[in-house]
Amino acid sequence: MNILLDRHSPNPIYLQIRDYLSRLIQSGKIPAGQKLPSIRSLSESIQVNKLTVIEAYSLLEADGLIHARQGSGYFVNRTVTSGFTKRSNFAPAQEVIISEGEGSFFHQYTSSIQARRQQNIIDFSSGFPSASSSNYLQKIAKRALTKTGDNVFKEDFPQGQLVLRELIAQMLVQPGLEVSPEEIIITSGSQQALSLAMQYYLQKGDWVIVETPTYHGALGILENLGAKVIGIPMTAEGMNLELLEQYLKSHRPKLIYTISTLHNPTGITTSQEHRQALLGLAQQYECPILEDNAYEGLNFEPVPAPIKALDRDNWVTYISTFSKTLMPGLRVGYMVVTGEHRQPLVKQKLLNDLHVSTVSQAIVSELLASGHYRRHLSRLRTSNLQNCNVMLQALERYFPDAIAWTIPKGGLFLWTHLPNHLPIQAICRDALSEHVLVANGAAFFPGGGYPAMRLNFCHTPEDIEQGIKILGRILKNYLTPTYISLGLPSQGRRQELGVRS
Structure with missing residues (x-):
């Protein structure tokens, strides 16, 4: 195979190889099932180190374009698409919620943990992936501890181990975020990163912008800080930017909290244009952005670069984690902090917990390297x-026709929007009585909101089929003419959802 390489280009050779092969595969010039040249033969034909080819093939495998067969080499995958060309019918009422920051994160989290430890529970409530193989992790952990030796038992810098920060910086190049290891702070999951950033940017009584719905763990932190929350409604394209500008102008908030990629809980990913417009508004009204992309990397198709990648003036603090992609118990997250904000946040991290577990950092480093x-x-x-x-x-x-849902481009869950008159708490209780646990959408609003459920799809097809069948039957029972005729009041400021065509 002849690949034309520009050895004077700033684009690394391994990326040039990856991009070239990716174009051939996606155009069909290299058909599904075909074997790629061996690492040795390709390295010899284009005169590069074998490690360069390995790196290129690893990226193609991570992109889902090829797979390795033990002892046989690399083969092109069959194209996998969502199979759903229908647009999402998610279209909630566009009403702003003003709140002092009430939330039920603690109750929902602890109830979920308790329920999942029971047998025969189909757990649609979780925000985490299904459990990975413990044998696989044990091998990686053993190798990591062997390599690091006694250093793993010593204290470390609050910003985290240098080798891990270097590997994360390399990893972030692929989604389009170029940062130095010095601009990365390792945290105990993204929850600690959120807490540190919100404590840094906000004081009691400050206004903060969030999307509605939004991650309930962030709402819990804001409630604890005593912040005043402005909930800007989500559309199918992301936060309503017209309403955002209106409240940036009228309330002068101190922070915008947003989840641009695989939004929690809706699963929505915003466009490049939306991200640029959001950043432009933040710059115009001098309001920092906290970008929480905990599910970055779980996309089914290419997504735009993070908002932080567009940031040239240090308006954006970026947060992500390995807890959502590896396992919940491995509490390793990170922040990308640039400019004058970095050193104060490193000091705050030191006062919070000195440093993240060196063992956990070593395991993640080995997985990346x-x-x-x-x-x-x-x-x-x-x-x-x-x-x-x-x-x-x-x-x-x-599901009945009166229910709407989002069609995510990745992540772990989707969002269902119910008609106003349905009693969401009773529906969740009925589902749990039949061994189906769902996340009550009320937890994702800072007050008010509409009835909804977040549903995690990381289950076996059999469990998904059974769980959705049970939920559908329960919902239909509450949509009978007899129940509707009772004239139950709607919950909060919500708009009745129309029937899907």
Whole structure:
């Protein structure tokens, strides 16, 4: 195979190889099932180091374009698409929620943990992936501890181990975020990163912008800080930017909290144009952005670069984590902090917990350095896409027409929007009595909101089918003419959802 390489280009050779092969595969010039040249033969034909070819092949595998067969080499994958060309019918009322920051994160989180430890529970409530193989992790952990030796038992810098920060900086190049290791702070999951950033930017009584709905853990932090919350409603394209500008002008908030990629809880990913417009408004009204992309990397198709990648004046603090892609118990997250904000946040991190577990950092470093993390993400994306399709098909089959839902481009869950008169708490209780646990959408609003459920699709097809069938039957019971004729009042400021065509 002859690949034309520009050895004077700032674009690394391994990326040039990846991009070239990616174009051939996606155009069909290299068909599904075809074997790629061996690492040795390709390195010899284009005169590059074998490690360069390995790196390029690893990226193609992480992109879901190829797969390795033990002892046989690399082969082109069959194209996997969502299979759903229908647009989402998610269209909630566009009403702003003003709140002192009430929330139920503690109750929802602890109830979910308790319920999941019972047998025969189909848990649609979780914001985490399905459990990874413990044997696989044990091997990686053993190798990591062997490599680091006694250093793993010593104290470390509050910003985290340098080798891990270097590996994260390399990883972030792929989604379009170029940062130095010095601009990365390792945290105990993204929850600690959120807490540190919100404590840094906000004081009691400050106004803060959030999307509605939004991550309930962030609402819990804001409530604890005594912040005043302005909930800007989500559209199918992301936060309503017209309403955002109106409240930036009238309330002069101190922070905008946003989830641009695979939004929690809706699963929505915003466009490049939306991200640029949001950043432009933040700059115009001098309001920092906290970008929380905890599910970055779990996309089914290409997504725009983070808002932080567009930031040239240090308006954006970026947060992500490995807890949502590896396992919940591995509490390793990170912040990308540039400019004058970095040093104060490092000091705040030191006062919070000195540093993240050196053992956990060593394990994540080994996963990244060995290429296992890329391969793990590729497998997880493929599995999640298949399960997402199963859930979407089950929703079409079993849910009443009066229910709307989002069609995510990745992540772990989707969002269902119920008619106003439905009693969401009673529905959740009825579902749990039949061993189906769902996340009550009320937890994702800072007060008010509309009845909704967040549904995690990281389950077996059989469990998804059974769980959605049960939920569909419960919802239909509450949509009978007898129940509707009772004239129950709507909950909060909500708009009745029309029937899907």
